[in-house]
Amino acid sequence: PVPGGVAVIDLGDSAEPRPVARFGSKRAMVIDQDGRWKALVGLSLTMLPGSKIISVQNAEKSREEMVSFQVKPKNYPEQRIKIKETKYVSPDKEQLARINKESGHIGDQFRIWRDVSGIPLLFDWPVDGRLSSPFGLKRFFNDKPRKPHSGIDIAAPEGTDILMPLSGVVTDTGNYYFNGNTVFLDHGQGMISMFCHMSKISVKEGESLARGQKVGEVGMTGRVTGPHLHWSLSLNQNRVDPMLFLPERKSEEKATSSK
Numbered sequence: 001p002v003p004g005g006v007a008v009i010d011l012g013d014s015a016e017p018r019p020v021a022r023f024g025s026k027r028a029m030v031i032d033q034d035g036r037w038k039a040l041v042g043l044s045l046t047m048l049p050g051s052k053i054i055s056v057q058n059a060e061k062s063r064e065e066m067v068s069f070q071v072k073p074k075n076y077p078e079q080r081i082k083i084k085e086t087k088y089v090s091p092d093k094e095q096l097a098r099i100n101k102e103s104g105h106i107g108d109q110f111r112i113w114r115d116v117s118g119i120p121l122l123f124d125w126p127v128d129g130r131l132s133s134p135f136g137l138k139r140f141f142n143d144k145p146r147k148p149h150s151g152i153d154i155a156a157p158e159g160t161d162i163l164m165p166l167s168g169v170v171t172d173t174g175n176y177y178f179n180g181n182t183v184f185l186d187h188g189q190g191m192i193s194m195f196c197h198m199s200k201i202s203v204k205e206g207e208s209l210a211r212g213q214k215v216g217e218v219g220m221t222g223r224v225t226g227p228h229l230h231w232s233l234s235l236n237q238n239r240v241d242p243m244l245f246l247p248e249r250k251s252e253e254k255a256t257s258s259k
Contacts, residue, residue, distance in 0.1 A: 002074035003047040004136045006240050009054060009067055011037040017059030018117070026236040028054060029189040031119055040121075041069075042190075042235030045136060045148050049073040076136035076148065081225060088178065088223040095177065102176050109172055109184040109192060110234040116188035123165035123245045124211060126195070127218060127229045129156030135241035150239035151194070151232035158199055158227040160218040165246075168193065170207045179230070180221025185209070190237070196230040197222050 001007040011019050014032040021028040021039040029040040041054060049071045057064045083089050091099060133153035168185040171192070176182050179196035183203060186192055199219025203209065220227045233242040 001041075001043055001069070002072050003043055003049070004045045004074070004076075004239070004241055005043050006235060006244055007039075007041040007043060007052070007069050007071070009039040009041065009069055011039055011056055011067070013037070019059060020057045020061070022055045022057075023052075023236055027113060027190060028236045029119070029191060031117070031121070031189075033121075039067075040235060042238035042240045043071060044238040045076075045150060047071060047238075074136075076138055079133065079137035079149065083223065083225065085223075091177070099177050105172075105174075106176070106194070107237075109194070110237050112171055112186050112192060113190050114169070114186055114188050119188050119191065120166055121245055122247060123242070124163065125154070125246060126162050126165045126215070126231060127154045127156050127160055129154040129160060129218070129229070131155075131243075132228055135243060151196075151230050152242050153228045153230050155226065155228040156218045158217070158219055160227075162195060162198065162215045162218060162229055164209045164211050164213045164215060165193065165242075166211050168209055170203045170205050170209065172205055173201050173203065176222060178223045180224070181216070181219060183215055185215070190235060192234040194230075194232040194234070196232070197224050197228060199227075 014035050014037050018030055019037060021030050023041045030037055051068055052071055053066050053068050055064055055066055132155035133149055135152050137149040166187055168187040171186045172184040174182055181198040181201055183195045183201055197219055198216040200217040202214050202216045218227050218229050231242050232239050
């Protein structure tokens with residue numbers, strides 16, 4: 001695995017009760033795959049390569065062991081974007097206060113843990129559109145360096161339906177400075193989707209949604225240069241590449257340097 005990727009670690013026969021895995025202080029997803037327990041560990045984009053360790057406890061918490069894995073380096077390409085509204089590049093003091101408050105709330109959403117089993121690892125594309133910005137890009141807005149792209153952008157006409165990529169629970173909706181109209185979706189075991197820039201939100205907090213149900217519509221709210229869905233996928237509080245869980249599309253166009 002690489003920064004922004006997912007480490008898949010074998011934890012033994014699934015005939016035994018499901019173990020508990022932690023990466024640092026954060027609990028990691030554990031699923032049954034082909035008769036084996038597998039830990040899925042999300043790796044942050046800022047993670048340094050090298051040897052890493054997860055701790056694994058048996059279900060009775062009477063035994064704990066450490067399992068190591070290697071993270072390889074990856075160099076993500078650059079993306080340079082021109083933003084007309086300078087408030088989205090150099091916010092003023094009042095805007096920064098809002099951004100900081102929202103950042104804390106977003107972090108709270110990514111910390112949600114709901115203990116479920118049977119999570120499928122092959123998702124559906126949430127929007128019928130073109131992948132316009134891939135995950136991990138080193139971003140420059142008006143030539144100023146900013147945080148790397150912690151999701152994927154799918155370009156589609158405004159009003160295009162956004163559908164659930166897999167089942168989940170709506171944990172929050174709202175309007176955010178950079179992200180515009182946003183929905184948070186809890187798929188279970190620390191896997192959280194964040195859908196941004198929507199023109200319409202069709203769901204409410206607390207709703208349980210099935211795969212394929214409508215979440216809202218594509219828009220261009222927040223910091224955008226055109227209509228698209230930004231999709232961040234978080235696993236044990238680290239943003240990972242949603243493409244790792246999506247089927248390949250034969251007609252998929254190559255990502256461009258603009259949205």
